[in-house]
Amino acid sequence: MRLYSLVVYVFLYAPIAIIALFSFNAGRHASDFQGFSIQWYGRALNNPFVMDALETSLIVAFITATLASILGTLAAVGLQGLRGPARAIFDALIYIAVMIPGIVIGIATLIALVTVFDVMNPWIENLWGDADNAPTLSMGRGSLIAAHTMFTMALVIIIVRARLGTLEQSLGEASADLYATPLGTFRQVTLPLIAPAVLAGFLLSFTFSFDDFIIAFFVAGSETTLPIYIFSSIRRGVTPEINAIGTMVMLASLVLLIVAQLILRRGDRT
Amino acid sequence: MTQRARNWLLIAPSGALLLVMLVLPLSFVFVFSFGERGPSGGYVPAFTLEQYANLPARWTAFKNTLILAPLGTLAALLIAYPLAYQLAVRTDPKWKTLLLVLVIVPFWTSILIRSYAWIYILGGQGIPALLGSIGIENVRLIYTPFAVTIGIIYGYLPLMVFPIYVALDRLDMRLLEASGDLGARPMTTFLRVTLPLSVPGVATGCMLVFILLMGEFLIPALLGGGKVFFVGNALVDLFLQSRNWAYGSAVAFTLIVIMLITVTIYMRLIARLQTGREDVAVM
Known part of the structure; x- marks a missing residue:
């Protein structure tokens, strides 16, 4: 049994180790190790396409995670006190958002937004008067952030609601008895207690948005995110540079994961 | 207020x-699936069932998905269960959390990067070269259904281990002792006590993996090399290459319907398996 577990761990980590190993390859060919070198890390960090893609991914992930954790937390708190058909419809939508494959979300968003934009752009031009300088709506960072926020917000609602469910109802009542306003109760009682869940939701949303390929592939328009860059590079052939980027991305995810764990542990103790 | x-x-x-x-x-997908393709791609409003009548043209993609998604789920389950059991039941509590985290960490790193690592391992200079050096020549692994299945197991194993671990970890050890004290052999205890009590975890794991696999694109794209493709790959082709939105919408809508039907049947089966136990963990 122990041996079996060991084999599974090797299976899980060998591919990651291979990528890390080949990122230090001195030779240009991906699968032929010719000595140790860190030159590909330098190349990757000096490649303007990689840096642009990284910047886009970081901006999109940060805005997505911020919006998703705020909107998701507000909704989770609001849903606590809501009953009846509105609650049932909202729950169903969250369930659908999480269950529908990312690829379907991607194509649905693409065709809906492109169609709506095609209708709206002439209107905007008319309203603007000056047709040449009128703003045009198109697929890009905005649509990508909106699509990512919709999905990750559903995740945040699920996580925060689980935490709210474990809280004592009497805490809020006690706070109200002591003449706290609803906002005061939220800020001084509820929020500190659900903070670890909100933060976990933020980090989860960030990681999801940063790693997502399939939704971005459809709705990012002419923008290139890091996963899109990596995917199109692999299509042209695996290079040590891609391995170096991959190793750095995995390392960054690992650090983020450890930070999240530490914060959650701390939250459990208080 | x-x-x-x-x-x-x-x-x-x-x-x-x-x-x-x-x-x-999603309403756009539904409406577009009854439309027609424009002369230069895109969509022209219409009301026709033509797109649905044309679905058999993409039968291979549906067939591959409907064979490899359940197969991959089952394979992941068979590999994950013993590991989850070892971690939850047989491991010193001191090490439990660390070993569990080690299983889950890969899941939180990019599935794109993890999948392409297998291009190395299964490609010409990987395992086939090793086999060649011991005299087994001309083994082809990459761009086969086998490669896609390996990629699926690798990608989704953590997602399968976690819920099974949680179910087994909650298990009351005294039940297992009681079973042993009453003369049951270890195998009987496992089959009659441990296994039935872990069904909710198994059900959750299988459903999570199966749902994600139904919409999979990356693993077949990278490891199937255009020879083994899923519905997801057909959708990318229809929307981004041939720009046939009406037909693509019909394919996407059909995928959703198939998913809803299989998941509903599956949940009914699990519920029946669990008669008397209402608390089937879904999420």
């Missing part, structure tokens, strides 16, 4: 986002 009004205000922004970015787009 009343309590009720406040609650409505709190859910309004997220409700609006769900309407605009989920309900509206």
Whole structure:
């Protein structure tokens, strides 16, 4: 049994180790190790396409995670006190958002937004008067952030609601008895207690948005995110540079994961 | 402001986002699936069932998905269960959390990067070269259903281990001792006590993996090399290459319907398996 577990761990980590190993390859060919070198890390960090893609991914992930954790937390708190058909419809939508494959979300968003934009752009031009300088709506960072926020917000609602469910109802009542306003109760009682869940939701949303390929592939328009860059590079052939980027991305995810764990542990103790 | 009004205000922004970015787009897919392809791609309004009648043209993609998704789920389950059992039941509590985290960490790193690592391992200079050096020549692994299955198991194993671990970890050890004290052999204890009590975890793991696999694109794209493709790959082709939105919408809508049907049947089966136990863990 122990041996079996060991084999599974090797299976899980060998591919990651291979990528890390080949990122230090001195030779240009991906699968032929010719000595140790860190030159590909330098190349990757000096490649303007990689840096642009990284910047886009970081901006999109940060805005997505911020919006998703705020909107998701507000909704989770609001849903606590809501009953009846509105609650049932909202729950169903969250369930659908999480269950529908990312690829379907991607194509649905693409065709809906492109169609709506095609209708709206002439209107905007008319309203603007000056047709040449009128703003045009198109697929890009905005649509990508909106699509990512919709999905990750559903995740945040699920996580925060689980935490709210474990809280004592009497805490809020006690706070109200002591003449706290609803906002005061939220800020001084509820929020500190659900903070670890909100933060976990933020980090989860960030990681999801940063790693997502399939939704971005459809709705990012002419923008290139890091996963899109990596995917199109692999299509042209695996290079040590891609391995170096991959190793750095995995390392960054690992650090983020450890930070999240530490914060959650701390939250459990208080 | 009343309590009720406040609650409505709190859910309004997220409700609006769900309407605009989920309900509206999905309605477009539904409406477009009855339309026609424009002369230069895109969509022309119409009401026709032509797109659905044409579905058999993409039969291979549906067939591959409907064979490899359940197969991959089953394979992941068979590999994950013994590991989850070892971790939850047989491991020193001191090490439990660390070993579990080690299983889950890969899941939180990019599936794109992890999948392409297998291009190395299964490609010409990987395992086939090793086999060649011991005299087994001309083994082809990459761009086969085998490669895609390995990629699936690798990608989704952590997602399968976790819920099974949680179910087994909650298990009351005294039940296993009682079973042993009453003369049951270890195998009987496992089959009659441990296994039935872990069914909710198994059900959750299988459902999570199966749902994600139904919409899979990356693993077949990277490891199937255009020879083993899923519905997801057909959708990328229809929307981004041939720009046939009406037909693509019909394919996407059919995929959703197939998913809903299989998941519903599956949940009914699990519920029946669990007669008397209402608390089937779904999420």
